[in-house]
Amino acid sequence: MLRIREGLxxxxxxxxxxxxxxxxxxxxxxxxxxxxxxxEWEAHAKDVExxxxxxxxxxxxxxxxxxxxxxxxxxxxxxxxxxxxLIGGDENAKVLRLMFLGLANNPxxxxxxxxxxxxxxxxxxxxxxxxxxxxxxx
Numbered sequence: 001m002l003r004i005r006e007g008l009x010x011x012x013x014x015x016x017x018x019x020x021x022x023x024x025x026x027x028x029x030x031x032x033x034x035x036x037x038x039x040e041w042e043a044h045a046k047d048v049e050x051x052x053x054x055x056x057x058x059x060x061x062x063x064x065x066x067x068x069x070x071x072x073x074x075x076x077x078x079x080x081x082x083x084x085x086l087i088g089g090d091e092n093a094k095v096l097r098l099m100f101l102g103l104a105n106n107p108x109x110x111x112x113x114x115x116x117x118x119x120x121x122x123x124x125x126x127x128x129x130x131x132x133x134x135x136x137x138x
Contacts, residue, residue, distance in 0.1 A: 002027075099123060 004012075009023075016026035083096065102122060103109060109119040 095127070098126060 012023050012026050016023045109115050
């Protein structure tokens with residue numbers, strides 16, 4: 001036996017009559033619908049929580065990437081400042097640029113004594129064959 005207020009019973013009877021179903025069917029369907037809605041809200045809440053976690057993960061990754069970029073930028077700036085302090089004039093800058101280019105173009109220069117000597121010979125030849133006052137090789 002289910003006890004309900006008179007006003008609610010009348011609403012249920014009107015709704016059941018309008019839909020051409022029994023009051024029992026009206027009550028059952030309404031109760032089933034509330035459980036279905038509750039399950040839907042729970043699934044939605046779970047989905048929102050999963051998305052929140054995903055967004056937080058993306059946010060952490062973004063901040064980590066920003067920190068890495070700032071660190072790289074800071075390192076590059078420090079390197080640039082060190083190079084500026086080391087090179088002094090145009091001649092020094094030219095020698096360092098060419099040495100760096102030589103290292104970049106010969107990544108295996110350190111592999112063997114012969115490869116180290118070959119790079120050293122190139123640097124030596126450049127240094128002795130360049131007239132730094134005029135900016136040209138002899």
